[in-house]
Amino acid sequence: MGNLPLLKGAGLRAAIVGVCGWCFCLLGYDQGVLGSLIGLPAFLSALGNPTAAIQGLVTAIYSIGCVLGCIVAAFFGLRLGRRWCIMGGCVFVSIGGAGQAAVYSLAQMIVFRIIAGIGTGMISSTVPVWISEICGPKKRGQKTALQLTLVLTGNVIAYWLEYGTTQLPGDVSFRFPIAFQCLFPLVAFIILLGLPESPRILYYWNQGEAADEVLSRLHGYDSFLESSPVVSYEKQQILESIELENSLKDGSSITWRDVFWDNSPIRNSRRLFIVVVLQGLQQLGGCNVIAYYQTTLFTESIGLDDHRARLLAGCSALCFWTGTLPAIYLIEKIGRRQLMLWGAGGCTVAMLAFTILLALGTDHAGQGWGAVAMIFLFEFIYGSSWASTVWIYSAEISPLRFRHFNSGMGVLSQWAMTFLTVMMAPPAIASIGWKTYILFVVFTSLQIPFVYFLCPETAGRTLEELDQVFMKSAPPDVLHGVCSPSAGPIEKGKANKVKLDELSATCR
Incomplete structure (x- = not known):
């Protein structure tokens, strides 16, 4: 178990949140690194000058x-x-990034893109879960929203680094920005060697002594014996949750029936459905098409010259990053549910206006710049709502026994829809132009009823309390104010033995 210079309390939490943020910065950099390079002559020459469809494959693979x-x-x-x-x-x-930087053929690029993607999938599935398990209910959403701000920080770094390097002659114009991504995982790996495992995982592994130590350190104590009743209460909640999950299945291993057709009080199949559809809808709204193809979008859909398109793509990434800042405050202030509802409505309006302006034609300067403004508005609204909320929501509503699986399947849904939309976008835009964006208008509008009818509020409750929200036998006082469509952020929980205010204060 990691023991980075005996960190504890806020320092230990900051170290874990910090290294998770560094990993998400990597995620943002990887998402943006090919956005400007895909149209670069030196890069396309190294790949054998592929067609538009193959370029889409290279990006989407x-x-x-x-x-x-x-x-x-x-x-x-x-x-x-x-x-x-x-x-x-x-x-x-690290392996995938190094291989891409040394690319000399299309096949090599595809193989190493897949390898790098495997690593990103593992990281993006796990970081929100780890954050949710080590942060208290009052800070959990804020810490995750901060991670998504760092995703966009990586995206901004990629765009502006490429804006500078694409002016350089020869292969260095694309090899350096691709190789730069290796810095993120190498630093993260070294720091992670000194950090402890999640206490919930250690309790699940029956490593009680190690779990007690980590849980106590997270609350600022040197040992469990010296800790406060707050630590004992949190331990009790975790152990009771694990005992309940195990008792319902007699401690047996997870089966496919448990995952997809769970009739037990845990109701994981319902939770998994929400997670998978929610994260899939996020991508079907077109957010990653804009992230990956901003330069192409500005040149082909709006008609700007290459230099101005690259400059605007960098500014758009900054706008997206700025949009994530309000979410750090709003995600706990108004709750996950309201943030997703308002965000879906705003994104629908922005995407609809963008589509209408393209349909009217961008020959007139006013219409062209109006379309650019709608892209900026879409990115700001998406950044302040769905960009961060669905990540924490998926981890929050999943039971411990299935949290890794649900999170993995949710992010899988997200990446699968990303592949679908990113692969489809270049040939669709070349073939039917503005009509392509009608699809994104439809899916952003579908987000509203899905959240309204199926997604209860989660803000302000511990992970163990949220298990009760989804259980068939949940008592009325647990469900009150949670499952009704009009419910706002959860009021501070009424824990039986310790006030949630006290628990939350120790988890900051």
Whole structure:
């Protein structure tokens, strides 16, 4: 177990949140690194000057690797633990990044894109889960929203680094920005060696002594014996939750029936359905098409010259990053549910206006710049709502026994839909133009009824309390204010033995 200079309390939590943020910065960098390079002559020459469809494949194949990484996390995440799953992902990303930087053929690029994607899938499936398990209910959403701000920080770094290097002659114009991604996983791996595993995983592994030590350190104590009743209460909640999950299945291993058709009070199949559809809908709204193809979108759909399109793509990434800042405050203030509802409505309006402006034609400067403004508006609204909320929501509503699987399947759904939309976008835009964006309008509008009818509020409750929300036998006082469509953020929980305010304060 890691023991980085005996960190404890806020320092230990900051170290874990920090290294998770560094890993998500890698995720953002990897998503944006090919956005400007895909049209670069030197890069296309190294790949043998592929067609538009093959260029789409090169970009989208990364998502297939991410899907494979999510499958690894889903099936082996509980056995590996949060820490080693992320460390394994860092190894894959390092190998994939180095291979892409040395690319001299199309096949080589595709293989190493897949390898890097496997690592990203493992990391992106596990980071939100680890954050949710080590942060208290009052800070859990904020810490995850911060991670998504760092995703966009990586995206901004990629765009502006490429804006500078694409002006350089020769292969260095694309090899350096691709190789730069290896810095993120190497640093993360070294830091992770000194950090402890999630206490919930250690309790699940029956490593009670190690779990007591980590849980006490997270609350700022040197040992469990010296800790406060708050630590004992949290331990009790965790152990009772594990005991309940095990008792319902007699401690047997997870079966396919448990996952997809769970009739037990845990009701994991309902939770898994929400997670998978929610994260799939996020991508079907077109967010990654804009992220991957901003330069192409500005040149082909709006008609800007290449230099101005690259400059605007960098500015758009900054706008997206700025949009994630309000979410750090709003995700706990108004709750996950309201943030997703308002975000879906705003994104629908922005995408609809963008589509209408393209349909009217961009020959007139006012219409062209209006379309650019709608892209900026879409990115800001998406960044302040769905970009961060669905990541924490998926981890929050899943029971401990299935949290790794549900998270993996949710992120798998996200990467699969990313592959679908990113692969489809270039030929669709070339073939039917503005009509392509009608699809994204439809799916952003579908997000509203899905969240309204199926997604209860989760803000302000411990993970163990959220288990009660979904259980068939949940008492009325647990369900009150949670499952009704009009419910706002959960009021501070009424714990039987300790006030949730006190628990939350110790988890900051």
